[in-house]
Amino acid sequence: MTAYIIRRVLIIIPTIFCAISFLFFIFYVLPGDPATLIAGGADRNPNPIQIQQINDRYGLDDPILTQFANYWKAVLQFDLGTSFQRNQSVNDILKDRAPNSIRLGVWAFTIEVIVGISIGLFSAIRRYSLADKLTTIFTAVASAIPVFVSGYILQYFFAVVPEKYGWPEWMQLRTSGISAPRTDESWFLFFIPSGPAQWRYLVLPAIALAGVSTALAARMMRGSMLEVLGADYMRTAKAKGLNERQVISRHGLRNAMLPVVTLLGLDLGTVVGAAVLTETVFNWPGLGSAIAEAVGDRDLPVVLGLTLAVVVVYAVVNLAVDVSYAWFDPRVRLGGGEDA
Amino acid sequence: MTDQVSPGAPVAPKLASRHGSGSGEVLLSVRNLEAVFETGDGIVHAVDGITFDVHRGEIFAIVGESGSGKSVSAMTVMGLLPTIKVRSGEILWKGENLLDFDENRMRRIRGGEIAMIFQDPLTALNPVHTVGRQVAEMARIHDGLSKKDAMKRAIETLDLVGIPEPAKRAAMHPHEFSGGMRQRAMIAMAIMCKPDLLIADEPTTALDVTVQAQVLEVLVDIKDEIDSGIVLITHDLGVVAGLADQMMVMYAGNQVEFGTVDEIFYETAHPYTEGLLNSIPDLVGDHSKPLIPIKGSPPSLINRPSGCAFHPRCSYARVPGVCSEQEPKLRDEGQGHMSACHFTSVDWKPQ
Amino acid sequence: MSNLDTEVVVNSPESTVATSLWADAWKQFKRNKLALVGLGFIVFVLLTAVFADLIAPYSITDRDVGRSREGPSGDHWFGTDIIGRDLFSRVVYGARVSMKIGLAATSIALVVGVIFGALAGYIGKFVESAIMRFIDVFLAIPYIILAIAIATVFGKSENSVIIVLGFTGWLGVARIVRASFLQLKKQEFVEAAQALGFGRVRIMFRHILPNALQPIIVYGTIAIGSTILSEAALSFLGVGPQDPTPAWGLMVSQGRSDLANAPHLLFFPGLAIALTVTAFVFVGDGLRDALDPKLKDR
Numbered sequence: 001m002t003a004y005i006i007r008r009v010l011i012i013i014p015t016i017f018c019a020i021s022f023l024f025f026i027f028y029v030l031p032g033d034p035a036t037l038i039a040g041g042a043d044r045n046p047n048p049i050q051i052q053q054i055n056d057r058y059g060l061d062d063p064i065l066t067q068f069a070n071y072w073k074a075v076l077q078f079d080l081g082t083s084f085q086r087n088q089s090v091n092d093i094l095k096d097r098a099p100n101s102i103r104l105g106v107w108a109f110t111i112e113v114i115v116g117i118s119i120g121l122f123s124a125i126r127r128y129s130l131a132d133k134l135t136t137i138f139t140a141v142a143s144a145i146p147v148f149v150s151g152y153i154l155q156y157f158f159a160v161v162p163e164k165y166g167w168p169e170w171m172q173l174r175t176s177g178i179s180a181p182r183t184d185e186s187w188f189l190f191f192i193p194s195g196p197a198q199w200r201y202l203v204l205p206a207i208a209l210a211g212v213s214t215a216l217a218a219r220m221m222r223g224s225m226l227e228v229l230g231a232d233y234m235r236t237a238k239a240k241g242l243n244e245r246q247v248i249s250r251h252g253l254r255n256a257m258l259p260v261v262t263l264l265g266l267d268l269g270t271v272v273g274a275a276v277l278t279e280t281v282f283n284w285p286g287l288g289s290a291i292a293e294a295v296g297d298r299d300l301p302v303v304l305g306l307t308l309a310v311v312v313v314y315a316v317v318n319l320a321v322d323v324s325y326a327w328f329d330p331r332v333r334l335g336g337g338e339d340a
Numbered sequence: 341m342t343d344q345v346s347p348g349a350p351v352a353p354k355l356a357s358r359h360g361s362g363s364g365e366v367l368l369s370v371r372n373l374e375a376v377f378e379t380g381d382g383i384v385h386a387v388d389g390i391t392f393d394v395h396r397g398e399i400f401a402i403v404g405e406s407g408s409g410k411s412v413s414a415m416t417v418m419g420l421l422p423t424i425k426v427r428s429g430e431i432l433w434k435g436e437n438l439l440d441f442d443e444n445r446m447r448r449i450r451g452g453e454i455a456m457i458f459q460d461p462l463t464a465l466n467p468v469h470t471v472g473r474q475v476a477e478m479a480r481i482h483d484g485l486s487k488k489d490a491m492k493r494a495i496e497t498l499d500l501v502g503i504p505e506p507a508k509r510a511a512m513h514p515h516e517f518s519g520g521m522r523q524r525a526m527i528a529m530a531i532m533c534k535p536d537l538l539i540a541d542e543p544t545t546a547l548d549v550t551v552q553a554q555v556l557e558v559l560v561d562i563k564d565e566i567d568s569g570i571v572l573i574t575h576d577l578g579v580v581a582g583l584a585d586q587m588m589v590m591y592a593g594n595q596v597e598f599g600t601v602d603e604i605f606y607e608t609a610h611p612y613t614e615g616l617l618n619s620i621p622d623l624v625g626d627h628s629k630p631l632i633p634i635k636g637s638p639p640s641l642i643n644r645p646s647g648c649a650f651h652p653r654c655s656y657a658r659v660p661g662v663c664s665e666q667e668p669k670l671r672d673e674g675q676g677h678m679s680a681c682h683f684t685s686v687d688w689k690p691q
Numbered sequence: 692m693s694n695l696d697t698e699v700v701v702n703s704p705e706s707t708v709a710t711s712l713w714a715d716a717w718k719q720f721k722r723n724k725l726a727l728v729g730l731g732f733i734v735f736v737l738l739t740a741v742f743a744d745l746i747a748p749y750s751i752t753d754r755d756v757g758r759s760r761e762g763p764s765g766d767h768w769f770g771t772d773i774i775g776r777d778l779f780s781r782v783v784y785g786a787r788v789s790m791k792i793g794l795a796a797t798s799i800a801l802v803v804g805v806i807f808g809a810l811a812g813y814i815g816k817f818v819e820s821a822i823m824r825f826i827d828v829f830l831a832i833p834y835i836i837l838a839i840a841i842a843t844v845f846g847k848s849e850n851s852v853i854i855v856l857g858f859t860g861w862l863g864v865a866r867i868v869r870a871s872f873l874q875l876k877k878q879e880f881v882e883a884a885q886a887l888g889f890g891r892v893r894i895m896f897r898h899i900l901p902n903a904l905q906p907i908i909v910y911g912t913i914a915i916g917s918t919i920l921s922e923a924a925l926s927f928l929g930v931g932p933q934d935p936t937p938a939w940g941l942m943v944s945q946g947r948s949d950l951a952n953a954p955h956l957l958f959f960p961g962l963a964i965a966l967t968v969t970a971f972v973f974v975g976d977g978l979r980d981a982l983d984p985k986l987k988d989r
Binding site for chain 1: 725824827828829831832833834835836839840841843844916920923924927928929930940943944947950951954957958961962964965968969971972973976
């Protein structure tokens with residue numbers, strides 16, 4: 001097992017290196033001189049001296065390979081560089097934005113796991129019932145509505161309408177409440193908002209972000225559970241004298257959850273690091289929106305630095321998912337072949 | 341031979357406990373069981389009027405092709421088919437009709453008094469739990485043992501069925517066992533609570549030939565050890581020959597022949613049974629004798645042939661109006677040896 | 692008395708299997724009402740895209756000056772946008788944008804993915820490692836970030852979105868195709884073809900590929916839907932086609948600021964996206980159930 005982990009880590013390092021390097025190089029294909037952009041854009045006719053200063057400051061004159069080498073040298077010392085657009089080190093930006101993404105992501109993930117698996121399980125057990133048929137349609141639709149549509153619908157019905165029509169305060173998830181609280185004191189145990197005011201900021205984005213994945217998890221869980229229900233060992237369990245609840249919970253559940261766990265596990269990385277759309281819709285200052293903005297601004301250090309962080313988290317989560325899968329399913333032997 | 345044929349008068353099957361080691365009490369008594377599946381394509385007549393007894397200490401074999409209804413019959417006894425509809429008949433277990441039992445009573449019977457061993461132990465055992473845990477589960481459910489005690493008994497039982505290093509094996513998962521070992525583990529699981537009857541559904545079909553004999557031996561030894569009865573379901577006549585006391589042959593959901601193994605093998609009364617016996621390659625006999633398969637294929641259980649279900653494939657179906665029109669009932673060929681053919685073996689067998 | 696007639700059942704395996712597999716699948720598919728509804732809707736969208744000129748009452752740039760941000764009315768069924776253009780017409784033309792990008796990008800993804808997947812799966816060794824490592828590099832970057840980065844580089848237009856989505860799309864296809872080929876490679880008909888001296892390319896594409904089509908087709912159908920979704924996401928973020936191109940995602944983004952007072956600006960294009968993708972989900976489900984012998988839903 002340890003050998004497997006080490007091997008995976010050794011492979012993932014060059015992969016990440018190549019990925020970030022790829023991003024590094026394609027930015028040089030972009031039209032527009034970075035120094036000019038930093039100075040405010042070509043249409044502002046920036047001072048050539050200013051441009052030269054910027055070039056010197058960021059080393060933008062140097063040949064690409066030199067810049068490339070310098071970049072990686074700095075990274076290895078945990079220095080992700082300085083933002084071109086803002087006067088901030090990328091490390092600081094990361095420290096600023098990461099907690100927000102983690103908080104939102106973890107809540108969305110919790111919803112996905114609890115709601116998704118429950119719905120899937122329920123509709124598989126009560127197959128052919130009206131509830132099941134409705135759930136099937138509902139989850140199909142929910143998996144197809146993009147977050148930038150569902151997000152606004154949620155906002156409209158839970159924030160705009162209440163405010164417009166003067167609903168009581170406690171029922172409002174206010175429009176102005178679509179930005180995240182900035183102070184750390186408003187969070188309890190890092191994840192739990194400390195008061196109802198804070199909850200109001202979190203609820204809608206978490207639901208919107210969780211939406212598609214919850215639907216996918218529910219669908220997969222239903223399919224997986226249906227397959228398990230037809231399995232021979234379920235019949236054996238019944239033949240041993242177990243009642244329906246016991247058969248499902250002791251023998252069916254764990255087998256059915258295997259593919260769902262993988263799906264959700266992989267989603268954890270995305271939901272924390274790449275929730276670009278949700279963060280944009282709700283003005284949530286997280287990593288995803290920071291990266292998207294930086295791409296638009298040609299702010300290379302920010303793009304590379306934050307993406308590097310996200311990619312690493314992604315890779316770690318994937319590895320954890322693979323390793324935990326072996327715990328769930330004893331048939332899988334890590335690193336070796338599978339039983340024929 | 342007569343010109344006018346009168347099929348044997350229908351007789352209520354008289355099944356006396358007179359053969360083999362079946363001197364024990366009657367445990368299971370199935371009477372005229374008829375069960376169907378209602379499907380979108382029509383009604384599937386899976387079990388059409390079967391009658392048999394199983395005694396303590398006896399090995400009773402149910403033989404037939406795939407789709408003949410043998411497995412379905414067994415599973416109907418156990419109540420494992422939620423979609424099946426029993427149309428008529430009784431399933432008497434120690435005198436009481438299982439069909440009248442509610443789910444709670446049935447659950448206590450399953451595993452506690454009647455235990456089933458399935459065909460493919462790889463898929464019949466849960467892949468994510470250890471073998472020990474699955475075997476021990478029986479004692480926890482039926483006898484209320486604690487985890488520790490149940491596991492202890494499980495290891496003892498694994499030893500009983502001939503699994504080496506039982507304690508070590510109990511901690512392993514099914515995919516780590518060989519086919520024969522897995523089947524032994526299934527047997528161990530089935531006997532944990534000393535059931536009165538074991539139903540083995542094709543227990544050796546998924547195994548290599550060399551292992552088959554071993555597993556069957558285990559079954560017989562266990563039967564003697566816990567003094568239970570065995571219902572052995574198989575399509576392999578060779579397995580039956582060496583093992584069973586009484587047997588019945590099924591075709592298309594019907595019971596076509598019933599009797600002791602000797603009677604059926606040596607005094608075959610039904611053309612289908614004869615066809616089955618003729619299609620077994622004879623390793624020691626005359627090598628120039630051709631293999632005679634039964635022509636055609638088994639009928640659909642939804643649109644069954646009129647009259648005798650076997651008549652389209654029967655080499656002897658010669659009398660128009662009888663074989664194709666009238667459904668044969670079980671007739672006593674003598675001493676309780678029943679056959680569901682309109683004609684006695686004397687009549688249809690070539691001279 | 693009767694002779695043993697040997698019933699000889701003559702069935703050429705390939706012909707029975709080949710025709711009946713697809714005919715059977717269609718029969719199964721037809722039974723699934725949701726799938727049929729989905730298919731119907733997709734056809735409807737396709738027709739809208741093709742005949743947009745005939746359906747839309749206005750062009751996408753016609754401005755009804757002075758009537759901006761209006762709700763639905765007799766003249767403007769979906770209302771007007773912030774500079775007075777008819778929303779209904781723009782949504783109708785948007786179907787063309789979405790279909791064009793969806794179909795083009797998915798086609799590229801399928802073709803490229805099949806080629807590389809087949810090579811990786813069948814030839815193995817160094818070729819497989821190289822291809823899979825290459826794919827891993829790009830899969831290490833979260834999808835949306837990769838898409839934004841490449842789209843920005845290529846400029847903001849329909850064609851660049853097609854290239855981006857085609858490129859990110861083939862990665863997934865290649866993996867599936869490789870898995871299929873790995874499995875099929877072991878089968879005897881491949882051994883037979885090799886023994887007969889057939890070349891590798893021929894074996895891969897004439898012999899193995901037809902057998903691997905099933906999962907590819909299901910994946911491909913669902914992929915069109917998810918490509919349309921991705922395209923909407925990219926246009927929403929502003930890295931896709933720019934104004935005045937009526938990309939549905941872009942229109943949602945344009946309607947953001949008026950959520951409180953003119954929700955229809957957001958709602959109609961959003962609905963278009965949701966319905967179209969849902970239709971693909973239903974069809975994808977139906978296809979998967981129809982082609983998979985194990986999943987007989989009764």
